[in-house]
Amino acid sequence: MKIIMNKEINKKDCDNNISKEDAEYMKMALELAKKGIGRVNPNPLVGAVIVKNGKIIGEGYHKMFGEAHAEVHAIENAGEETKNATIYVTLEPCSHYGKTPPCAEKIIKAGIKRCVIGSGDPNPEVAGKGIEMLKNSGIEVTENVLKKECDELNQVFFKYIKSKIPYLFFESKREKYKNNVVIFHGMMEPVDRYADFGEFLASNGYNVFVMEIRGHGELKEDEAGDFGKNGIKAVFKDIDNFFSKILSKVGATPSNTTILGHSMGALIGMQWGIKNKYRYFILSAFPLKNQLSAAGGSLAALLERITFRKISAFNKIFEKWNSAFEPNTTKFDWLTRDEAENKKYEDDELCGYPVTPKFFSGIFSMMGFINRNYKKLDEHAKILAIYGTDDKVVDIPYISKIFNVLRKKKRRINILENKNGRHESLNETNKHEIYDEILKWLNAKDF
Numbered sequence: 001m002k003i004i005m006n007k008e009i010n011k012k013d014c015d016n017n018i019s020k021e022d023a024e025y026m027k028m029a030l031e032l033a034k035k036g037i038g039r040v041n042p043n044p045l046v047g048a049v050i051v052k053n054g055k056i057i058g059e060g061y062h063k064m065f066g067e068a069h070a071e072v073h074a075i076e077n078a079g080e081e082t083k084n085a086t087i088y089v090t091l092e093p094c095s096h097y098g099k100t101p102p103c104a105e106k107i108i109k110a111g112i113k114r115c116v117i118g119s120g121d122p123n124p125e126v127a128g129k130g131i132e133m134l135k136n137s138g139i140e141v142t143e144n145v146l147k148k149e150c151d152e153l154n155q156v157f158f159k160y161i162k163s164k165i166p167y168l169f170f171e172s173k174r175e176k177y178k179n180n181v182v183i184f185h186g187m188m189e190p191v192d193r194y195a196d197f198g199e200f201l202a203s204n205g206y207n208v209f210v211m212e213i214r215g216h217g218e219l220k221e222d223e224a225g226d227f228g229k230n231g232i233k234a235v236f237k238d239i240d241n242f243f244s245k246i247l248s249k250v251g252a253t254p255s256n257t258t259i260l261g262h263s264m265g266a267l268i269g270m271q272w273g274i275k276n277k278y279r280y281f282i283l284s285a286f287p288l289k290n291q292l293s294a295a296g297g298s299l300a301a302l303l304e305r306i307t308f309r310k311i312s313a314f315n316k317i318f319e320k321w322n323s324a325f326e327p328n329t330t331k332f333d334w335l336t337r338d339e340a341e342n343k344k345y346e347d348d349e350l351c352g353y354p355v356t357p358k359f360f361s362g363i364f365s366m367m368g369f370i371n372r373n374y375k376k377l378d379e380h381a382k383i384l385a386i387y388g389t390d391d392k393v394v395d396i397p398y399i400s401k402i403f404n405v406l407r408k409k410k411r412r413i414n415i416l417e418n419k420n421g422r423h424e425s426l427n428e429t430n431k432h433e434i435y436d437e438i439l440k441w442l443n444a445k446d447f
Contacts, residue, residue, distance in 0.1 A: 094126050
């Protein structure tokens with residue numbers, strides 16, 4: 001980040017008792033915040049400017065979901081000059097430990113004497129607590145500077161806080177985007193595991209949305225690994241809201257939007273797509289089982305719920321899959337040949353947790369629906385199916401049978417077979433080859 005040095009602004013009062021100095025520096029912070037568009041969802045867009053003796057000594061903005069916040073970048077940019085300085089930040093500094101430490105604490109430790117804030121943070125975990133922390137430390141706080149502009153900047157974030165539909169959004173880097181891609185992730189993982197792939201597609205002209213599924217990541221009701229009170233029905237209600245409130249804003253339709261689902265997400269995407277007549281599907285590690293297996297699983301999960309089991313016995317299947325790759329370096333060697341990726345997954349508290357009988361009920365319910373209704377796919381449907389030949393989850397013979405039936409009904413099916421690959425092709429040692437093949441398929445579509 002280039003520091004703007006020796007820039008001075010005349011101190012004259014402007015409207016609403018906001019000094020011209022405060023207004024101008026906040027405008028700079030707003031412009032910085034906009035640099036994060038398409039990379040920070042579901043987090044807010046935030047920019048920060050640090051000023052001392054009428055000169056800008058540090059700048060920063062929130063660059064990527066899960067990474068350091070704007071205040072941290074600005075303070076690090078300023079170096080040792082922050083004592084007795086003023087920081088301008090478009091949104092109230094956070095006060096809680098999430099993916100990163102609290103920014104309010106960082107500001108206090110930096111010795112900053114004044115904090116000028118645009119918007120208050122509606123997140124219940126923050127909501128005034130950041131301001132209170134600053135004031136209690138003796139920092140002068142000025143609120144609501146260019147509040148209207150700062151609020152407008154984060155309409156998406158504020159809507160997320162109210163709707164509780166978290167998602168990542170990667171905006172196309174091309175002037176004219178080609179198409180929308182909506183990603184539904186797999187079980188026991190958060191949305192940010194798709195950030196690298198989302199950036200790749202965005203750089204090649206696609207708007208990419210990664211919706212977090214209820215019971216995962218930041219969208220937990222009671223605990224991770226459960227779809228909540230209304231089970232899988234609540235998941236599809238979330239998706240209804242997501243498409244009507246978010247996707248509609250970019251004009252997403254069944255004919256210009258590709259649904260990409262991985263594992264559990266492939267089941268979700270397929271059921272949703274069948275019901276809503278979507279045409280384009282990318283199915284990664286599609287875990288569909290035959291109707292008998294799905295019915296048996298549903299019955300077993302129901303019995304578990306009747307007997308009040310909190311953790312489903314079906315969780316043991318992961319141990320079985322992993323044993324096929326002994327000697328193991330992690331409990332998740334079945335995911336990919338990339339040992340570092342498996343270790344990162346194992347160390348992430350938002351990954352790999354056990355799930356409930358109700359969760360598996362939802363999984364088997366989707367399998368049953370798809371088995372009964374897959375022939376109802378839109379007559380123009382096109383599918384790219386991706387799987388690793390060493391994937392222990394996918395029933396390749398059964399999936400092949402289903403696809404052959406669809407081919408006879410004039411649906412276009414393409415198979416991307418990743419030789420020796422395991423369950424997560426998008427995280428495999430040859431993932432960039434997979435990325436390129438997916439892009440080729442997308443670019444060939446007549447959207």
